[in-house]
Amino acid sequence: MRVGDALLRALLRGALVVVPRDERSRWGEEWRADLRDLRARGMTLGEGLRWVWGVATTAAFMGLEEVMMDGWTREIRHAVRGLLRQPGFTAVAVITLGLGIGANSAIFSVVNGVVLEPLPYPDSDEIVTVSTAFPTLGFETFWVSPPEFLELQERTRSLEVVGGYRGSQTSIGGGERPERVQGAVATAEIFQALGVDARLGRTIGPDDDVPGAEPVAVLSDDLWRRTFGGDPGVVGRGIDVDGVRTTVIGVMPPGFDLNDEGIEIWQPLGLDRAQPGGRGSHYLNLVGRLAEGVSVVGARRELTDLVAGWQEATPGAGHVPNPETHPMSMEPLHDQVVGPVKAALYVLLGAVGFVLLIACANVANLLLARAEARQKEVAVRVAMGAGRGRLLRQFLTEGAVLGAVGGVVGLGLAWVGLEALRALGPGELPRLQEVDLDGTVLAFTAGIAVFTGILFGLAPARYLTGGVMAGTLRDGGQRSTAGGSRVRLRSLLVVSEVALALILTLGSGLLIRSFSELTAVDPGFEPEGLLTFQLFLPNAAYPEAADAPGFHERLQERLAALPGVTGVASMAGLPPQRDLNANDTEFEGLEQREEGPAHNVDYYQTVHGPYLETMGIEVVAGRDFSGADRADTRPVALVNETLARVFYGDSRSAMGRLIRPCCGGDDWFEIVGIVEDVKQGGLDAPAGTELYVIAEQTAQVFGFAPRAMNVVLRTSGSPESLVPDVRRAVAELDPALPLAGVRTMDEVLAGARSRPRFLTTLLGVFATVALVLAAVGTYGVMSYAVAQRAREMGIRMALGAEAGTVRGLVLRRGLTVAVVGLVVGLMGAWWLTGLMESMLFGVAARDPVTFSAVPLLLLAVAVAASWIPAHRATRVNPVEVLRED
Amino acid sequence: MTVRLTHATSLILRALASGLRHGFEVMEVSGLPSGTVYPALRRLERAGYLTSVWEDEARAHGEGRPRRRIYRLTATGDALADRAAERLADAGRFLASDPGLRPRGEGGG
Known part of the structure; x- marks a missing residue:
């Protein structure tokens, strides 16, 4: 019985918490008396629990009623007024949040549309x-x-x-x-x-x-x-x-x-x-x-x-x-x-998550600063009897309003960002046309906004605890020199900002390094000044095998006569991103050995005209094809250095050897020259083995010449300006032939680098945002710390401290925070960049250059962000500071 | 603020009109759960049909128990309690009659 009574009383006390303050004591006392009487009249524990449940729901309704009646609308109006009174603070907070939420919504839209949504087929x-x-x-x-x-x-x-x-x-x-x-x-x-x-x-x-x-x-x-x-x-x-x-x-x-x-x-x-x-x-x-x-x-x-x-x-x-x-x-x-882009998208999603966290830390910092500025007001209101619940609600409302406005701004930014992504990356991401700001994304955005709102609302709530409050009243508010714990909390936020920004910037730095490596890759030919397009000669109009080489010969004559054209040739496969051929090939005098290379060649390249010269591919040994190599002369072939090395050991040994390409002919082709490697399977992949033959001879030997050929022109001026002339020249020969893929070779190469560029650009943007936000955060905390210690600085100056000493004091403090953040960030990055390994080219995931340069960059940013507050500290007027007491 | 004269509210009003004075007594007599009685008492009081005071502290102390809240009907509360009585009587007649022969009763209020 005793235990039952104690339990019921405890539950009753719990229920009373939600009863509005001005009715709490009355109902508390009444319910306690009633409970006692009911128990005295033989109420069982089960009935008692039901009774307490009824009381608790009553209490909950009372609390809710109060909130509905005079609570939120007034609170929201109040919060909006308060925010509008400080437009600078509000603008910074909303933009910061908008950036974080917008970037997250945009990238989540892409991840959702590309990776998470099922493909658009039934089941x-x-x-x-x-x-x-x-x-x-x-x-x-x-x-x-x-x-x-x-x-x-x-x-x-x-x-x-x-x-x-x-x-x-x-x-x-x-x-x-x-x-x-x-x-x-x-x-x-x-x-x-x-x-x-x-x-x-x-x-x-x-x-x-x-x-x-x-x-x-x-x-x-x-x-x-x-x-x-x-x-x-x-x-x-x-x-x-x-x-x-x-x-x-x-x-x-x-x-x-x-x-x-x-x-x-x-x-x-x-x-x-x-x-x-x-x-x-x-x-x-x-x-x-x-x-x-x-x-x-x-x-x-x-x-x-x-x-x-x-x-x-x-x-x-x-x-x-x-x-x-x-x-x-x-x-x-x-x-x-989705496989090829999944990892990259998750890296981006992680990156924008970091941006959002940094944005949240910054806004929390801003709100803390604001709460501190109003600390005395709050303490007085609590002392005068304002309920802590009321104040807590006020903070929460302010955070929620900020979160909501930030969410709306973020949604706008997400929409703009998504349009930009669609424009930037049509070839880079699969399913991009399916990506949209749909219900899932809206729910995601709203979730982030509400979450961040609550998070900030709670940040200043710690000032509501009794001890802090009493201290505030005692030491007279913001001029206190005892704001240590507050500075610590805010420094902690800055530490995490710096750590997150470092991780992002490191990731971005690695991608930039890797992209520059990719740009520096020698494709094996000279792309500048080249124009290329594809022609397909249909069977119906060009039925004979020799028709295609014949057509290309006539076309090349015409194109070579155009002003500004210094060379013309045709090729079956357009480097640097070809599908693998992997054709079985016979090598005279070479045994297929168990452990040796399979007699198979990665790329066949059928060419017509002065191909090597036009493309700018060097002959390493032997000779180029020449005008003397015709359909009825001895079949000849060129091979690249990789093929010579893999099958014959070196270029010299390959010269003069016989090789029989696959599929149909009995003739052997003599290797008459070795050429430098050209990237065929992607700039980031090894060149592979390659075999060159001429179209006239394949037509003769196999009764087959490729119908789809890429024509390439070397120009002395701008390649683009030649396009109309080229179209006319083709139409004069055959008006029914469409030109496909008319591009400069520089564009072709840029296309081959477009996916890494897409990722590098985006991560670069996010890292920059993170860096700026972290700088703003550091600046804010250092300014606050200086304001807190203005009095101390004033006294030091009055006692004759050098400006340099005071400045050093502040700078040291800023640097300490930054360094702690950098150490934490380095530890995180050491682990996280490992996940990016597959996206990197020519640079290690823990590249020492990046891992030393980027922290220095962040350190410089931290110094710059601390410099202004440090300088301000030396300008403190001792007389004014001391007079304020 | 108006109060809807529901069956439960009617019962509570009648209980108070018959001289009961405490929340727990109303609950015992009417058999209504606490989750119904306390909100109803609060609504009736806010609407001016009831007043409530604490009983004399010394007396409660003398009996070694916490003081109780005493509810009393106001003049408007008395009038409302009369209407509640009619309503309850209607309901009683309706329940006593053969439901097949009568159209559904208005129920009053």
């Missing part, structure tokens, strides 16, 4: 991609060959459907001007796997996808609107695709794409299932949909088993998938699309 988490690998050749992700695709299709039970496709550049006529677009040839299953139907007409069906079927095409919504004016009548009409009359059978819904490739026209692959082609010819991307109830893990397990038994299931076939040299792997389509 998109069931869609997977399948690829192969040749680990012994160093290819971790490789395409699938048609026989492998068909066998997988037949054997898998985990995939409900699996289809294959490959990207292709496609010329479309019939519109106003011939156009070159990204297309794909795909099997009918691709559309089933993606689960998306045409918005008009139909998608590719099994009957379209057989050899010899009527040529048909499905258009993207964008292409349909752009080239065919959004005319629904286009379905069923014939258009000119790569010179072939092709019937449009459907139009896909807006935004439909695959793997972010920007595919605008879909055509059937038309695989001959009876004779699917060579096992070694890997060119398909596979996309499948998991069968009902099968997980990715389960499907992967099945794939592993299939690979292990592939040879057994395919007797007699060579070159089949196997676990050691040719495994297959499966990953969700989402990972494939």
Whole structure:
């Protein structure tokens, strides 16, 4: 019974806390008396608990009623008035918060749209991609060959459907001007796997996808609107695709794409299932949909088993998938699309999180300073009987109002920032068109704003504790020399600001270093003054193998005659970002050894005209191709230094050796020259092995010359100004030929560096913001510390202290705070920059240069931020300070 | 401030009109929970139907217990208590009758 009474009384006391102050004692006393009487009349503990619960809800309603009646609206008006009275403070706080919240909302929008949102297909988490690998050749992700695709299709039970496709550049006529677009040839299953139907007409069906079927095409919504004016009548009409009359059978819904490739026209692959082609010819991307109830893990397990038994299931076939040299792997389509940028986006999200934390620390500092300035007022109000709850509520309201206004400003900034991101990075981020400020982002922003608001509201609340209050009244407010604990708290905030800013600036510094390394990479040719564009010669108009070299010869004659052009050539692959060829190649006199290099060449480069000279590629040994190398002369080849080194040991030994490129011919090509390496697989990757042949000779030997060639012109003036002349020259030869990708080579190189530049720019912006905010924070705290100690400084000056001594005193203090922050930041960065390893090029994650230069930079900023307050300290007038007492 | 004459409020008014004076007595007699009685008492008092005072401290001390709050109806409170009585009587008649034969009662108030 005793224990029950004590429990009930304790609960009752707890409930009383929320009763408004002016009614608390009355109801407290009444309830205690009632409880006692009820217990005396035999109320059980259970009933007692119910009774207390009723009392507690009553109390809660009383508290709430008061708040609703006279609380928040007045409080908010009060807070707004107070904030408007100090426009400088308010503007700084709101802008600081707006920056933090805006940057977070913008980057979170991108992360949300790109990484978190599912892909825009029904049940998109069931869609997977399948690829192969040749680990012994160093290819971790490789395409699938048609026989492998068909066998997988037949054997898998985990995939409900699996289809294959490959990207292709496609010329479309019939519109106003011939156009070159990204297309794909795909099997009918691709559309089933993606689960998306045409918005008009139909998608590719099994009957379209057989050899010899009527040529048909499905258009993207964008292409349909752009080239065919959004005319629904286009379905069923014939258009000119790569010179072939092709019937449009459907139009896909807006935004439909695959793997972010920007595919605008879909055509059937038309695989001959009876004779699917060579096992070694890997060119398909596979996309499948998991069968009902099968997980990715389960499907992967099945794939592993299939690979292990592939040879057994395919007797007699060579070159089949196997676990050691040719495994297959499966990953969700989402990972494939998003994977390359995920890490970078999370780094950015972390970075803006830091910016927000720094912004919060700064605003908390501002509010603390404000609360301190009003400390005496607050202490007096408490002493006069103002409820602590009321004051706490006032602080919270001020913080919330700031947070809300900051949130609105931040939302505006986020919108602007997002537009900028869209403009800056169309090629850098997948799915960028799907990114938007949607409900999730709004909720995220509102969450941040409320959170920060509450955080600041609570910052000054510590001044409400009794001890501080009494001290304040005693020592007469802000002229006190005993504000030590307050300075400590604020110094702590600055320490964390400096630490966070250091981490950000270090990360940004590493990226800048790595970007400059990337810019300094020698692509292997001279990009200045080069103009390039792509031409595709359709089969229909140029049926013979020799037609293409013939066309390029005529074109080069015309282009070379243009004023300002000093050289013209054509090449099949445009450096520095080509897809890998990885063609099997025979080397005369070289045994394929188990441990030796596989007889396979990374890049074939078919050229026409004075290629090396035009591009500015050096011949290291031997000779260049010459006009004397014709279709009917002995086939010759050039190789790069890497190929010579890998297969022959050095350049000299490679000279004169015979080599047989893949696919069809019996003739050996003699290596007549060695050229310097050209970056083909990206500026940040090793050059790889490369083999050069001339188009006329491949046409002769293989009966094949590449139809898509990149023309390159070296100009003495500005390359851009030549574009109209070039277009005219091409049109004079064949008005139906579209020019694609007309760019200067500098632009091509910039494109190859655009993703790192995107990341570097953004992180640089955030680091700068962080640095400025940290400087503002340091300045604020040092100013405050000086104001606190003005009296002490005055006395020192009056007693004859040198200005330098006083200034040193303040500076030392500022530096101490900064150094502590730097040490903490360095420890954090040491760990965090390790996460950036994969984004860096040519610089270590703990690069000593960056790790020593950046802290010095921050130290300099801290000195600068402390200098003004230090200088002010020497200007304290002792007479005035002492008179104020 | 107006007070809605709910069934619970009516019961509380009748309890006070019949001479009960404390919150806990009202609760005991009416069987209403504390979460209903205390807010109702507060509303009625704020609207001027009740006044309340502390009982004599010396007397409570003499009996070795905390002093109690005594509630008393005001003149307007008496009038309201009469209306409450009518309302309760209506309800009683309604409950006693055969529900199938009567249209739904107004309930008064």
